[in-house]
Amino acid sequence: MELRTDPVVTTLDMSESKDIGDGKSLEDDDDYESLPPTASLATHMTAGAVAGILEHTLMYPVDSVKTRMQSLQPDPKAQYRGVYEALSRIVRTEGLLRPMRGLNVTMLGAGPAHALYFACYERMKRSLSDMLQNGRNSHIANGLAGSLATVLHDAVMNPAEVVKQRMQMYNSPYRGLLDCVRTVSRAEGMAAFYRSYSTQLTMNIPFQAVHFITYELMQEQLNPRRSYQPTSHILSGAAAGAVSAAITTPLDVCKTLLNTQENVALSSLHISGHLSGMANAFRTVYRLGGLPAFFKGLQARIIYQMPSTAIAWSVYEFFKYFLTQQQLARAGGAGPS
Numbered sequence: 001m002e003l004r005t006d007p008v009v010t011t012l013d014m015s016e017s018k019d020i021g022d023g024k025s026l027e028d029d030d031d032y033e034s035l036p037p038t039a040s041l042a043t044h045m046t047a048g049a050v051a052g053i054l055e056h057t058l059m060y061p062v063d064s065v066k067t068r069m070q071s072l073q074p075d076p077k078a079q080y081r082g083v084y085e086a087l088s089r090i091v092r093t094e095g096l097l098r099p100m101r102g103l104n105v106t107m108l109g110a111g112p113a114h115a116l117y118f119a120c121y122e123r124m125k126r127s128l129s130d131m132l133q134n135g136r137n138s139h140i141a142n143g144l145a146g147s148l149a150t151v152l153h154d155a156v157m158n159p160a161e162v163v164k165q166r167m168q169m170y171n172s173p174y175r176g177l178l179d180c181v182r183t184v185s186r187a188e189g190m191a192a193f194y195r196s197y198s199t200q201l202t203m204n205i206p207f208q209a210v211h212f213i214t215y216e217l218m219q220e221q222l223n224p225r226r227s228y229q230p231t232s233h234i235l236s237g238a239a240a241g242a243v244s245a246a247i248t249t250p251l252d253v254c255k256t257l258l259n260t261q262e263n264v265a266l267s268s269l270h271i272s273g274h275l276s277g278m279a280n281a282f283r284t285v286y287r288l289g290g291l292p293a294f295f296k297g298l299q300a301r302i303i304y305q306m307p308s309t310a311i312a313w314s315v316y317e318f319f320k321y322f323l324t325q326q327q328l329a330r331a332g333g334a335g336p337s
Helices: 041-058 060-069 083-094 103-133 139-168 177-188 190-194 197-222 230-260 263-268 278-289 291-295 298-332
Strands: none
Touching (some): 041 060, 041 298, 060 083, 060 139, 060 298, 103 139, 139 177, 139 190, 177 190, 197 230, 197 278, 230 278, 230 291, 230 298, 263 278, 278 291
């Protein structure tokens, strides 16, 4: 086959690929999407960190709206009919930069969290696929690898989520990132930053399992040769984000309640102290709004997840392709002249 390049699809000539690193060629991985076998852990982590930071930065205003729309008893001035109406009113009444409040802590958390996330996913996916399908693509391996990667991701990201969501709420009392961290740690202890960790894992493990399985299934249909194909990565990422977001919205509502500790909502039920635990969160959400309360912010969550997941995968797949090309170029130039 020949090396063919056009604006939409770039296909590697697998039959002419040179052996790299330990003698294993890219042809051996024709049905398996991964970075080159000799890629370092740092390479995986760098690609993942860039993808994570871009994903969260570009979609952050919608994330701010989602947090507010999940409020169980919002201030009358913070009740919104839809995402666009919410964004326009926040900008008009609270300032142009208000939807970006808390972005700094999100970027600080997203870089290392996504670096661990993608590196763990790639390594575990390869190992589990070798065990289950002799190296070929395995949906079970994809789901398990995504679930294991989530444990590392959330351990880093959970404190950033707590600070971010408290700063996103209407009339947030915190002057900034450091003020929020100091105030919460003094008033509620360091445990406050991990109060929602079990709920976060309960939500994100099924989210990521569905996410990775959906992404790989879409790739099998749209891009069976697993070449670098930006359109297929964007569409697969968007579909994976929408499906997994819709399924796990009730858990996300509970997580938001645990992170924000809405004083007005908790006081209306005569709950003193701090709400903790997934079971308590589920009961409280139901008491405050019944079954519909579990789907508050569903539209905003899907609108946020579809493009953000598409961005993450398209950026990550670009890095994978780019690094593969660089490694092939180095291998091709290493021989005798």
